[in-house]
Amino acid sequence: MNYQHSEIRSDTPAQVAGETYAAKRWNEQRSLPWRWIILGILVVGGLVAAYLLLGAGESTAVPAADRNEQAPRITVVAPGTTAIEGAINATGTLAARRAMPVGVVGEGGRVVSVPVEQGQWVRAGQVLASIDRSVQSQQARSAAAQIEVARSDANLAQANLDRALQLVDRGFISKAEVDRLTATRDAARARVAVAQAQYNELLARNARLNILAPASGLLLERNVEPGQTVSAGSPALFVIAKGGEMELLAQVGETDLAKLTPGVSATITPAGMDKSFTGQIWQLEPTIDAQTRQGTARIALSYAPGLRPGGFATATINSGTIVAPMLPESAILSDDKGAFVYIVDKDNKVRRRGVTTGIVTPGGVAIVSGLTGAEKVVLRAGGFLTEGETIVPELQGAKKAPAAAAQPKTATKG
Template identity: 25%
Template sequence: MTLLRWVSTVVIVGAIAGGVYYMMHGQAPDSVSASRRGAGMGGPVAVIAKNTDRADVPIYLEGVGSVKALNTATVRAQVDGRLLSVNFNEGQDVKKGDVLAKIDPVTYQAQLDQAIAKKALDEALLANTKKDLERFQKVGTLAISQQQIDTQLALVKQQEAQIKSDAASIENATAILGYTTIVAPFDGRTGIRLVDEGNLVHSGDAGGIVVMTQVQPISVLFTLPQQQLPMLTKSSAEGKLTAYALSTDGQTELDTGTLKVIDNQVDQQTGTIRLKADFPNEKRQLWPGQFVNVRLLVDTLKGVIVAPTEAVQRGPDGTYVYVVGADNTAEMRPVKISRQDEKFAVIADGLTEGEKVVTSGFGRLKDGATVSVSDGKAPEQSPPALSKKSADGKKAARVGDAANVGVQSAQATAPAAPDAALVTGSTSEDKKNSDKHRHSHRDNGASP
């Protein structure tokens, strides 16, 4: 029985080893040849390609600027007094001449009345002096001297001048009285109120009552490098230039206006030229003090060949593109670029309208390579490849299956015995049971 157990164990171990070796090294001939073919042959290179086109390309000059109100005024009191009322709401749109605030006018009204009374007094004196002059002139030198006549004439002229002075005093008092009513200097928008009604205001107050800004239309001050000045002056001489105000990220167009003025000197410290453009600001997307990007249209290239910017590659010999031919073969072709931005490149030489150029998939691409062209849309989903971990798991499962097959084969080959082991090795308890069984046989006269 011991010999039989030993033979069974050897058979089981051999079956397991054979199954493992088979699964590790015994690939089918078809799978081996397929893997060799896959490693030795390279398929077409997958690329994305787009066609060149003929179009009108605008030329822009771009700069950074800040929004400035067309008119800004700090509304201050021109006379001293108590602020009787504030007649506007903060952030209100007002028209030129609208009453913004009123100052107590009592003192200034009294000064005006006093000036009017003074003029009336001087007019009465003048009338009496003129009558005396008329009497002196009628009597003549027979009753009075010529000196008295001349003195009376001088007195008339003096009083006439006094009346003119009184009239000027009245006008001055009227103007001062008018300053007690504060009105809007232009159409605009009020800001935050700087003083409340009931306070004493003075003509020398620095803060004022409110700050007004004119936001429709509105201006933008921006700068451009001095190297662009020749193109700028040439284009502005041909007509008005269109300006576009963009958000700080350059993605949103806020308003469209026109270039108003080019500054008369270049800033020597920064090497830039300042410009000013006016915008209607109908939607109020521009606000005083706001930072914006400005794009100035200076020219338009008519009917030029354009290609996607991502198609242009650069090498030791200059710029080039890969052109896809009718036989799906990629040709590396040198090109000349006259102008380029983030979207399109203007091709001066090297391409014609309608040619297909590669825009993506340059990793394995070379001159003369066969390509598989797509239009950039999402490809169909292919079954996901097994990860290394999953493949190892399946491989281990196959090894386990082979081991089970070997065990089952060993069981079928070995003769049935009560104490035959099903796994490699035996426990001490099994050994004790076997010895006891053997002794019982000897006691009964059985051979071992």
């Protein structure tokens, strides 16, 4: 059986060759679709390359106007010039314009009454405090009695003189005696004047035991209580704001201080208040602080309940009118070189222009230098532009022209 099977499995050379040729044909037929696929890819690639070459040639032939249509449209503004009310912002402390300290002017003593309170209005000559005068009152009574004694002596001396004058004509009294009696009468009269003066002095001293207001105004401080002993060397017992007038001691940089003059108006806003008060500079202090490089502008204010000495306040001082271009904050950029804007030249290219900014107002920022106002300034999107970039400027507020109908473009083969 095995022998017969081996006979059946044996192949002749012709049979082997036929089978090999058939296998090759089958493999060739099997790889044929892949060849077509590769050929198609090569053809498509060639077409794409040709299109790109033709497109590049066409783009080189596109007019400049068409290229500008592809540039970004950017809003620009021609600021011109504007009259701007200059303002300087400053801060400072409120104080009494004329603070009047009131203390003991007499010999002092024990305080017996203080009939006023701080925050109260007082008038000139009003009693602010009284000092015990029991001893001084007795001294005044004694002085008054001395006046009566001296006056009695003067009356007696005058009577003696009158009698002597009646007897001198008769020869009973010499002229020398008359002269002596006259001198006695004059001395008695002088003693009356001395006693009167001493009495008046005591009255004046006693009057000074009352501490009086030197002028009308607002009582800011009360530093004494009944029972307290005071003397001429004691600190001020009261402080009065004369007339209730206040002021702001505004701290201003030396550069801004040079722009101010007395009489300039200012608006004052105390801390914690929405209400503002109007005042004016009445004095510019002549010195500059060497550490802070600031000077003091003293701004006078009328009395108002919201103005409390020692409080903090801000001031907006009118520094005059300037004429300069005004730009919104969106148009102004800054970097390590300083503030700048982008302007558009005659070729519609973006150019950087350094500027110096001034005061800030609700309408924008004043440009002190760098612009004349006739330039076209990029209003927004300056941060996305680069110098030299071409744009299509659209002037703010100008009416836009209707868009032209799109025209078919003809590719030029070169």
